Amino acid sequence: MQTSSLETTAQARPQNRLGLLLLPLVILAGMGLSVEAGLLGPLGAQVGHLWATLSIFGVGTPILLLLLLFSGPQKGPALNALPRWQLIGGFLGPTYVVVLILATPRIGIAMTMIAILSGQVGKSVLIDHFGWFGSPRKRVNGERWIALLLIGVALVLIARG
Template sequence: MNLIFVLLVVIAGMGLSFEAGLLGPLGSEVGHLWATLSIFGVGASLLWLISLFIPSKETISLHAIPKWQLSGGLLGPIYVVVLTLATPALGVAMTMIGVLTGQIGKSFAIDYFGWFGTAKKPVNKLRVLSILFVILAMFFSYMGAA
């Protein structure tokens, strides 16, 4: 079962690269904020349509949800604006390896400290080595593109 999830997240990661490739030119054409708005507008419309066909288990009031959990909605637009700005300057590959480095670095901290209710995961030599390899990949990609 975990192998299926690994495959799905790799495919989702490919989708992020595709999105970055689209956002750079779109941001240059219509402006970075409008590109971000269009991406979220299309996504929200699609999710609304899907929700019409998938029954909801229960209705939960937004007031019942801890407010810090909703703060994740602020991060998506910031991420998309950064993609629209960085991708034309850095290229898709360098932009994505920078995103990957940030994601893995912060993910290790979240796992280690058990933030957001996640199970704590200890840091070991292999995990440290893996982040060092990602940082090296970012460095080599940057130097190779310069």
């Protein structure tokens, strides 16, 4: 049974609205990353880079455990049933924090964040384009190329400023 394009459009509207509602939350989370970078640089200088990273995850882990405890049963397979490649994020998170701790005091928060942003957006465009990790494919178009170019320009301008 085929769905009409009208039905497909109607089904996509709630998802688009949810995306628009989540956008301010995502922007706030991005702002939180800048604050985190500002906090981590001095913390790393005081206690060492790896201890600072461990302390961040040491604070975050009990918070997540409490959220899990009070959020009710979680759906989905057990952690040991997942493909191992999906757990790479457990390596990437601490690596990201260590890089923040090392870079922020040396190149500044703005430069660190725009460099991270350029890496995130560049890789995200590739992931979307090729549909890696099971994400839906979204081909690179002219607007995305322009966006990447503008992020590159922002990186250069912040580095020079």
